[in-house]
Amino acid sequence: xxxxxxxxxxxxxxxxxxxxxxxxxxxxxxxxxxxxxxxxxxxxxxxxxxxxxxxxxxxxxxxxxxxxxxxxxxxxxxxxxxxxxxxxxxxxxxxxxxxxxxxxxxxxxxxxxxxxxxxxxxxxxxxxxxxxxxxxxxxxxxxxxxxxxxxxxxxxxxxxxxxxxxxxxxxxxxxxxxxxxxxxxxxxxxxxxxxxxxxxxxxxxxxxxxxx
Amino acid sequence: xxxxxxxxxxxxxxxxxxxxxxxxxxxxxxxxxxxxxxxxxxxxxxxxxxxxxxxxxxxxxxxxxxxxxxxxxxxxxxxxxxxxxxxxxxxxxxxxxxxxxxxxxxxxxxxxxxxxxxxxxxxxxxxxxxxxxxxxxxxxxxxxxxxxxxxxxxxxxxxxxxxxxxxxxxxxxxxxxxxxxxxxxxxxxxxxxxxxxxxxxxxxxxxxxxxx
DNA sequence: CATCGAGCAGACAGACCTGTCTACTCGCCT
DNA sequence: AGGCGAGTAGACAGGTCTGTCTGCTCGATG
Numbered sequence: 001x002x003x004x005x006x007x008x009x010x011x012x013x014x015x016x017x018x019x020x021x022x023x024x025x026x027x028x029x030x031x032x033x034x035x036x037x038x039x040x041x042x043x044x045x046x047x048x049x050x051x052x053x054x055x056x057x058x059x060x061x062x063x064x065x066x067x068x069x070x071x072x073x074x075x076x077x078x079x080x081x082x083x084x085x086x087x088x089x090x091x092x093x094x095x096x097x098x099x100x101x102x103x104x105x106x107x108x109x110x111x112x113x114x115x116x117x118x119x120x121x122x123x124x125x126x127x128x129x130x131x132x133x134x135x136x137x138x139x140x141x142x143x144x145x146x147x148x149x150x151x152x153x154x155x156x157x158x159x160x161x162x163x164x165x166x167x168x169x170x171x172x173x174x175x176x177x178x179x180x181x182x183x184x185x186x187x188x189x190x191x192x193x194x195x196x197x198x199x200x201x202x203x204x205x206x207x208x209x210x211x212x
Numbered sequence: 213x214x215x216x217x218x219x220x221x222x223x224x225x226x227x228x229x230x231x232x233x234x235x236x237x238x239x240x241x242x243x244x245x246x247x248x249x250x251x252x253x254x255x256x257x258x259x260x261x262x263x264x265x266x267x268x269x270x271x272x273x274x275x276x277x278x279x280x281x282x283x284x285x286x287x288x289x290x291x292x293x294x295x296x297x298x299x300x301x302x303x304x305x306x307x308x309x310x311x312x313x314x315x316x317x318x319x320x321x322x323x324x325x326x327x328x329x330x331x332x333x334x335x336x337x338x339x340x341x342x343x344x345x346x347x348x349x350x351x352x353x354x355x356x357x358x359x360x361x362x363x364x365x366x367x368x369x370x371x372x373x374x375x376x377x378x379x380x381x382x383x384x385x386x387x388x389x390x391x392x393x394x395x396x397x398x399x400x401x402x403x404x405x406x407x408x409x410x411x412x413x414x415x416x417x418x419x420x421x422x423x424x
Numbered sequence: 425c426a427t428c429g430a431g432c433a434g435a436c437a438g439a440c441c442t443g444t445c446t447a448c449t450c451g452c453c454t
Numbered sequence: 455a456g457g458c459g460a461g462t463a464g465a466c467a468g469g470t471c472t473g474t475c476t477g478c479t480c481g482a483t484g
Contacts, residue, residue: 027431043342045257048471059432064473120344125393129341130255132332146397170394170406177393178386181337185358186385194382201413239461260441271462276443 028066030056036077040123044074044130071138074127078141081123082148089152099159103172104199110176111195114183121184125177149173160203171202240278242268248289252335256286256342283350286339290353293335294360301364311371315384316411322388323407326395333396337389361385372415383414 034056038047049070053063067073089106096102113119120126124142131138153172157165175198182191246268250259261282265275279285301318308314325331332338336354343350365384369377387410394403 025430042344043257045255046342046344049473050471060434060473061475062431065430070472121341125337125397126341128397129333129338130258132254132258142397150398167406167409170398170402171410173398174387174390174394174403174406174410177390178388181389181393182382182386185337185340185354186362186382190382191386194379194386197379198383198386202410237460261443262441272443272464273445274461277460282442 025066027056027058027062031058031063031066031073032076032080035073036080039074039077040120040126041118044127071136075137075141078124078127078138078145082141082145085145086148093152093156099156100203103153103156103160103203104196107172107175107179107195107199110179111183111188111192114179114191115188119183119188122177122180125180146173149176157203162203168202172199175199175202237278239268239270239274243270243275243278243285244288244292247285248292251286251289252332252338253330256339283348287349287353290336290339290350290357294353294357297357298360305364305368311368312415315365315368315372315415316408319384319387319391319407319411322391323395323400323404326391326403327400331395331400334389334392337392358385361388369415374415380414384411387411387414 031052035047035052038052038055049060049063052073053060056063067076088109092105092109093102096105124145127138128142131142133139134143150169150173154165154169157168157172162168175195179191179195182188243264247259247264250264250267261272261275264285265272268275279288300321304317304321305314308317336357339350340354343354345351346355362381362385366377366381369380369384374380387407391403391407394400
């Protein structure tokens with residue numbers, strides 16, 4: 001209870017408009033930025049609170065003022081990454097001519113992102129490897145992310161005239177997972193051209209699966 | 213140096229034939245079995261040595277007699293898993309009528325395995341999430357496993373008459389990763405039928421990718 | 425001016441981690 | 455009989471982990 005931050009004062013002093021997004025103290029932001037970089041690069045269990053507060057230049061009490069426990073920081077890290085990706089993919093969708101073009105652009109971006117320096121796989125699947133319990137809040141966040149992602153694919157497939165958008169979305173999720181895992185563990189360069197063909201083929205061949 | 217077990221005595225006393233596989237002491241086997249179950253179910257960093265030796269009913273000195281450090285145990289765990297999978301897939305290949313049937317059988321087995329109770333994703337990708345450094349021995353073992361797996365796919369594709377077996381093998385690896393990730397994090401039941409179609413389509417459509 | 429909250433600095437507790445070491449038993453081989 | 459290696463039991467060191475707590479400064483608000 002007392003761990004929750006009362007932000008009413010922010011509204012009262014007019015720092016932000018009442019209807020806009022939540023205020024974020026500089027300290028909290030620094031904690032989250034540092035944690036995100038470290039968690040992603042080195043893994044969740046491998047990075048301790050002490051290191052985060054040291055690199056974020058924040059007192060320990062300040063950390064525990066903003067986050068009741070480390071797991072909650074992990075959840076916040078994934079939640080913010082969720083929002084970031086949602087924004088990015090929605091931007092791609094808005095910039096594309098249609099659903100089919102949006103899907104192709106998304107997968108191009110996935111492959112390019114995987115080939116970029118510092119890529120270490122998907123933050124969500126990496127975190128899931130360290131949280132075995134599906135009922136854990138961290139895992140629930142991961143599940144929510146994946147549901148959203150599959151839903152977006154399904155929506156775009158339906159918009160592109162796919163007769164079985166649900167099935168195709170599952171298949172696209174498989175390709176997505178293959179890209180992020182392969183970009184991290186194999187040669188990212190070998191994936192690019194294959195991805196293009198694969199997505200093209202999946203979207204074209206969606207009309208009649210045929211085999212039973 | 214002194215940490216390595218001198219097995220010459222085993223050969224001398226004829227416990228095993230000189231040309232057959234290495235002998236394995238019961239204690240070492242118990243350690244490895246326990247570690248494999250715990251590492252897979254809960255993650256590598258989350259399981260400590262103390263717990264392994266307790267559940268394996270082994271003294272700490274015995275553990276450090278067989279393994280110089282924890283990382284070496286992790287490597288041995290993955291190495292053994294590598295051998296296990298190699299054996300399993302080679303058996304499937306031998307039992308199949310031809311390369312194409314072998315590939316279909318392998319992916320059926322992957323989907324079935326992912327739907328089984330206790331499935332927690334791929335031991336290799338899960339471990340990779342906890343070992344960021346690609347030069348680490350654990351990561352090298354993971355890379356070796358993936359190279360072997362892709363190589364097997366390529367070989368089978370070539371045998372099935374695929375004109376671009378290298379590319380198709382990369383694509384099959386992506387589907388493989390999609391199966392293990394999706395079976396762990398999403399509903400495993402939704403994957404089964406999609407997998408069959410996907411592999412069928414990949415293998416049939418291999419002749420002319422067409423789209424550019 | 426008084427108060428209150430944000431943040432800083434750092435000690436501290438208690439648990440857990442890896443890895444080392446001592447001292448002992450047991451069984452096999454020479 | 456003697457030696458040696460495998461294994462047991464458990465103390466120990468040194469470090470790290472999370473989370474709590476005390477005491478302080480500073481700035482804004484009433």
